[in-house]
Amino acid sequence: MRLKDxxxxxxxxxxxxxxxxxxxxxxKAATVRHKIGTAELRPGGTVSGPVMMxxxxxxLYVAILGEIGLEALTVTTNLNINFLRKPSATHDIIGKCTLxxxxxxxxxxxxxxYSEGREExxxxxxxxxxxxxxxxx
Amino acid sequence: MRLKDxxxxxxxxxxxxxxxxxxxxxxKAATVRHKIGTAELRPGGTVSGPVMMxxxxxxLYVAILGEIGLEALTVTTNLNINFLRKPSATHDIIGKCTLxxxxxxxxxxxxxxYSEGREExxxxxxxxxxxxxxxxx
Amino acid sequence: MRLKDxxxxxxxxxxxxxxxxxxxxxxKAATVRHKIGTAELRPGGTVSGPVMMxxxxxxLYVAILGEIGLEALTVTTNLNINFLRKPSATHDIIGKCTLxxxxxxxxxxxxxxYSEGREExxxxxxxxxxxxxxxxx
Amino acid sequence: MRLKDxxxxxxxxxxxxxxxxxxxxxxKAATVRHKIGTAELRPGGTVSGPVMMxxxxxxLYVAILGEIGLEALTVTTNLNINFLRKPSATHDIIGKCTLxxxxxxxxxxxxxxYSEGREExxxxxxxxxxxxxxxxx
Numbered sequence: 023m024r025l026k027d028x029x030x031x032x033x034x035x036x037x038x039x040x041x042x043x044x045x046x047x048x049x050k051a052a053t054v055r056h057k058i059g060t061a062e063l064r065p066g067g068t069v070s071g072p073v074m075m076x077x078x079x080x081x082l083y084v085a086i087l088g089e090i091g092l093e094a095l096t097v098t099t100n101l102n103i104n105f106l107r108k109p110s111a112t113h114d115i116i117g118k119c120t121l122x123x124x125x126x127x128x129x130x131x132x133x134x135x136y137s138e139g140r141e142e143x144x145x146x147x148x149x150x151x152x153x154x155x156x157x158x159x
Numbered sequence: 160m161r162l163k164d165x166x167x168x169x170x171x172x173x174x175x176x177x178x179x180x181x182x183x184x185x186x187k188a189a190t191v192r193h194k195i196g197t198a199e200l201r202p203g204g205t206v207s208g209p210v211m212m213x214x215x216x217x218x219l220y221v222a223i224l225g226e227i228g229l230e231a232l233t234v235t236t237n238l239n240i241n242f243l244r245k246p247s248a249t250h251d252i253i254g255k256c257t258l259x260x261x262x263x264x265x266x267x268x269x270x271x272x273y274s275e276g277r278e279e280x281x282x283x284x285x286x287x288x289x290x291x292x293x294x295x296x
Numbered sequence: 297m298r299l300k301d302x303x304x305x306x307x308x309x310x311x312x313x314x315x316x317x318x319x320x321x322x323x324k325a326a327t328v329r330h331k332i333g334t335a336e337l338r339p340g341g342t343v344s345g346p347v348m349m350x351x352x353x354x355x356l357y358v359a360i361l362g363e364i365g366l367e368a369l370t371v372t373t374n375l376n377i378n379f380l381r382k383p384s385a386t387h388d389i390i391g392k393c394t395l396x397x398x399x400x401x402x403x404x405x406x407x408x409x410y411s412e413g414r415e416e417x418x419x420x421x422x423x424x425x426x427x428x429x430x431x432x433x
Numbered sequence: 434m435r436l437k438d439x440x441x442x443x444x445x446x447x448x449x450x451x452x453x454x455x456x457x458x459x460x461k462a463a464t465v466r467h468k469i470g471t472a473e474l475r476p477g478g479t480v481s482g483p484v485m486m487x488x489x490x491x492x493l494y495v496a497i498l499g500e501i502g503l504e505a506l507t508v509t510t511n512l513n514i515n516f517l518r519k520p521s522a523t524h525d526i527i528g529k530c531t532l533x534x535x536x537x538x539x540x541x542x543x544x545x546x547y548s549e550g551r552e553e554x555x556x557x558x559x560x561x562x563x564x565x566x567x568x569x570x
Binding site: 035036037038039040061062064065066070071072075076079094097098099100101102103104105 | 198
Binding site for chain 4: 259269287
């Protein structure tokens with residue numbers, strides 16, 4: 023729990039505007055949540071695309087922090103997202119990230135995005151983060 | 160000006176939360192602006208990645224509306240974004256979209272994203288939108 | 297086995313140059329193989345990037361044919377690939393595809409690419425195919 | 434001409450199988466050509482997708498070599514390609530690359546791909562290469 027709490031606090035500090043919260047982190051993986059209210063909806067009752075992009079970006083960031091420690095200088099270099107199905111207007115968005123490569127300079131991971139409680143994903147993203155040179159200890 | 164005003168009004172209705180505004184539209188292209196204030200910044204003075212993703216998404220949407228008319232059912236299917244340079248914390252973000260393909264089912268365009276007044280882009284995105292079958296007139 | 301053999305024969309006809317062969321297909325998934333010989337290698341003993349892109353493209357195509365039947369007009373619209381690790385020069389390349397969305401117009405799937413016998417993937421791709429309107433039967 | 438000839442010779446050595454040739458290089462840009470014959474065609478008279486992916490990959494590689502010098506350890510980390518129109522079966526494929534970012538660790542560029550003599554592109558790619566640490570001189 024310690025790691026999760028540390029990362030949650032760090033996230034609030036680094037991304038003060040984000041509505042994404044940490045559900046789980048560790049083992050080269052992370053799960054995050056974005057509460058869905060009227061501010062996230064478009065007419066017709068669907069979740070805005072940029073909300074899902076933010077979920078993908080933060081899920082990757084959290085999974086990486088879980089491996090390399092609290093490192094603000096880690097930045098996204100590439101994000102590719104496919105929108106698969108219309109999300110529910112009445113359920114939170116959940117993003118589940120798995121890291122596929124944890125290199126010295128680059129980290130690559132994928133994020134599957136769900137409307138909570140549904141089996142089929144609403145979107146899928148793959149992203150790359152660049153990590154700064156590690157400090158010697 | 161009529162087209163631009165119509166699309167600007169439509170955008171406010173369809174994306175009520177967006178802070179992106181329309182600067183120009185027409186000729187398979189569009190320019191949009193995202194005002195940058197403290198709500199868009201991360202500690203260290205850089206613009207949040209999801210802000211730039213939203214600019215890319217809306218720039219594409221506006222350019223497409225400029226060609227096919229006000230069509231709410233047009234949805235993003237894929238967006239790929241590369242982050243190139245650290246954006247300025249004190250200048251608005253400008254997105255310039257050019258459509259590369261305007262098909263019956265799919266539209267593909269690219270968006271170059273700048274900190275206003277700088278020559279070198281801060282990000283570059285390519286996206287695909289799916290458009291619903293055209294109504295017979 | 298019938299489906300696999302039919303698709304293997306169709307693949308030879310549609311992609312007469314491809315060295316990719318079908319290992320398994322069905323259940324919204326497919327596994328393909330690319331034999332690696334000197335023609336696929338670069339100096340230093342690594343497999344050429346375009347070889348892995350071809351594996352990704354064909355793996356998606358085979359998985360889709362397994363669902364919609366032998367349909368030559370199915371075409372790639374987008375492919376995004378991340379190269380994760382240096383492939384082995386002495387093992388075949390294996391691509392394992394899973395379809396994430398099987399829509400009426402678009403199919404989206406992911407492909408994890410391995411050097412045979414290794415646990416960690418050498419590349420990962422996500423692609424979209426456009427499928428022609430289904431014939432009424 | 435010296436730079437172009439050096440890179441052309443280097444390309445033959447590093448990618449001994451490639452059919453891509455260098456047309457022009459310099460100024461953070463490159464133009465390459467892929468001759469189209471029956472070996473590149475699919476039934477129905479279209480150029481195979483993997484041929485265009487190879488053109489994109491090599492165009493980026495050539496543009497980068499033009500900036501950093503002959504460096505075999507430069508490797509693709511990400512490539513995203515959109516297929517826009519059916520290529521001609523009777524014209525060579527031309528790839529025109531422009532680099533958008535030339536960083537110390539990562540280079541990002543875009544490639545527009547044409548059937549020679551046609552105005553509208555058949556495909557568009559964006560790719561990232563990782564470059565090894567520069568040697569001190």
